[in-house]
Amino acid sequence: MPTPNTTTAIKLIPASHFNYEQLAAIYNQTRVDYMVPMPMNAARLAEYVATYDVDLDLSLVATTPDGEMLGVAMLGLREGRAWLTRLGVIPNTRRTGVGQALVESLMEQAARLSINFVMLEVIKNNVPAHQLFIKFGFYEIGELLVLRRSPLISPLDPIVADAQRLDRTDSLTLVGRDRGTQPWTNQSESLFNAYEVSGLHLTLADGSRGWLVYQRQKFLLTRFAFKTEVGDPATVAYALLSHLHHQYPRLDTQIENIQINDPHLPAFYEMGYVESFRRIEMWHGRPPASLKMNPS
Amino acid sequence: MTKILLIEDIPDNAELVRKALSQSGYEIIHAPDAETGLQMALAQHPDLILLDLGLPDYDGQTLAGWLRAEAVLDATPIIALTAWPEETAKQMVESYGCNGYICKPITKVNIFVAQVNSFLKTPNANP
Numbered sequence: 001m002p003t004p005n006t007t008t009a010i011k012l013i014p015a016s017h018f019n020y021e022q023l024a025a026i027y028n029q030t031r032v033d034y035m036v037p038m039p040m041n042a043a044r045l046a047e048y049v050a051t052y053d054v055d056l057d058l059s060l061v062a063t064t065p066d067g068e069m070l071g072v073a074m075l076g077l078r079e080g081r082a083w084l085t086r087l088g089v090i091p092n093t094r095r096t097g098v099g100q101a102l103v104e105s106l107m108e109q110a111a112r113l114s115i116n117f118v119m120l121e122v123i124k125n126n127v128p129a130h131q132l133f134i135k136f137g138f139y140e141i142g143e144l145l146v147l148r149r150s151p152l153i154s155p156l157d158p159i160v161a162d163a164q165r166l167d168r169t170d171s172l173t174l175v176g177r178d179r180g181t182q183p184w185t186n187q188s189e190s191l192f193n194a195y196e197v198s199g200l201h202l203t204l205a206d207g208s209r210g211w212l213v214y215q216r217q218k219f220l221l222t223r224f225a226f227k228t229e230v231g232d233p234a235t236v237a238y239a240l241l242s243h244l245h246h247q248y249p250r251l252d253t254q255i256e257n258i259q260i261n262d263p264h265l266p267a268f269y270e271m272g273y274v275e276s277f278r279r280i281e282m283w284h285g286r287p288p289a290s291l292k293m294n295p296s
Numbered sequence: 297m298t299k300i301l302l303i304e305d306i307p308d309n310a311e312l313v314r315k316a317l318s319q320s321g322y323e324i325i326h327a328p329d330a331e332t333g334l335q336m337a338l339a340q341h342p343d344l345i346l347l348d349l350g351l352p353d354y355d356g357q358t359l360a361g362w363l364r365a366e367a368v369l370d371a372t373p374i375i376a377l378t379a380w381p382e383e384t385a386k387q388m389v390e391s392y393g394c395n396g397y398i399c400k401p402i403t404k405v406n407i408f409v410a411q412v413n414s415f416l417k418t419p420n421a422n423p
Contacts, residue, residue: 024352028305028306028352032306033401034379035379035380035381036350036379036380037350037379038350039305039306039350039351039352040352041329041352041353043353044352044353148357148388148391149391150357150361150391150392150393151361151365152361152364152365152391152392152393153391219354219358219361219362220354220358250365252355252357252358252361254355254358272391274384274387274388274391275384275387276384276388277380277384
C-alpha cells in the first residue's frame with residue numbers, strides 16, 4: 001500500500017483497455033469519501049461517455065506497476081476543445097503524485113492533437129483539485145449551479161401562453177450548434193448526443209417569447225437549454241417551467257452547470273428548485289475564434 | 297422484529313450499518329442500488345428506510361420521490377444518509393419527502409444507533 005506524501009510508481013493505461021464495469025468500479029472507489037460522491041454503474045458511465053464525447057483511448061487509468069488501482073481521469077474531445085473530467089484518486093493513494101500524473105498526461109494528449117483550449121469543472125471547496133488545476137495553468141471562469149426540483153412539489157397551472165411542443169428535430173434546430181463556450185455538459189453536442197430530447201416554445205400575451213429544450217429520462221428531466229427571444233428572461237422562464245412541470249408532474253428534475261449570473265435563475269427558485277451544490281468552471285488557454293462566446 | 301431497509305452502494309458502509317443495527321436487535325435488509333431498493337421496499341414493507349443519497353443507477357433523491365409516491369409506503373419513515381452540508385441536507389430531505397437525515401461518515405456507532413432508534417419512535421425528529 002503506498003504511503004501518503006511519498007511518490008508512487010505510476011503506470012498509465014488507456015481507459016479503453018477496461019470495460020465499463022471496471023471503469024465504474026475504479027471511478028466509484030475514487031469518490032467514496034466525497035461530499036457529493038455521484039457514483040455510477042456501467043450503464044450510467046457508458047451514457048456519460050457517449051453524451052459527452054469522452055474518448056476512452058485518450059482517457060487514463062493509473063495503477064501501480066503491480067496493477068493496483070490508483071485513479072482515473074477522462075478526456076472529452078470536440079471541435080477545437082477538450083474537457084478534463086472524472087478525475088479521481090483512490091483516497092489512500094492521494095498526495096502521491098497520481099492526480100498530477102493523470103492531468104499532465106491528459107494535457108499532453110490534448111496538445112498532441114493541437115488542442116490548446118481545455119475546459120473543466122471542479123466541485124466548489126474541493127481545494128486540492130482546484131490547486132492542482134491552478135498549478136497546471138487553469139484559470140477560473142465562474143461558478144456553476146446544480147439545481148434540483150422534487151416531483152413532490154404540486155405543479156401550478158401553466159401560465160397562459162401560446163405553447164408549442166417541439167419534437168427532437170425542431171428542438172435541436174433551436175439549440176443550434178453555436179454553444180461551444182457553454183460549460184461542456186450544456187453544449188449543443190451534449191443535446192445532439194442525448195436520447196429523448198424535446199422542447200417547448202412559448203409566446204406570452206405581451207409578446208414575450210422563448211424556448212426550452214430538455215431530455216426526458218425514465219424518471220428525470222435534465223439537460224436543459226433555454227433562451228428568451230423577446231422579453232424578461234425570468235418571466236419567460238417561469239412560463240416555460242410552468243408548462244414543463246404541468247406536463248410531467250411526476251418526474252424529478254436535475255439541471256447542471258447553470259451560470260450563477262444567468263438571468264433566468266429567479267424563475268427556477270420560484271418554481272421550487274433548490275441548489276444541490278456548486279462547481280467552479282475553469283479554462284486552460286483561450287477559446288478558438290471558431291467558438292461563439294456563451295450565447296444565452 | 298423491526299425491519300430496516302438499507303439502500304447503500306458502498307459495501308463497507310453497508311456492512312458497518314448492518315453490524316451496528318443487527319447487534320441492536322433490528323432485522324436489516326440491504327439493497328445496493330435504487331431499482332433494487334424500490335423493489336425491496338414494495339415487496340417487504342420495512343418499518344424504516346435508510347437511504348444513501350449517492351447511488352449508482354439513480355440518485356437517492358430521485359428514489360425518495362418514487363418511494364414517497366407509493367401509497368403503501370406513505371407512513372414509512374425514510375431517513376437520508378448524506379455527507380451534504382447541513383443546510384443542503386435539510387432542503388433536500390424536506391423537498392423529497394424524507395423524514396430526516398443522518399450525517400455521513402458514521403464514526404460513532406452508538407450515536408448512529410441512537411439516531412435510528414429516535415427516528416423509529418418519532419419519525420420527524422430531525423437533529
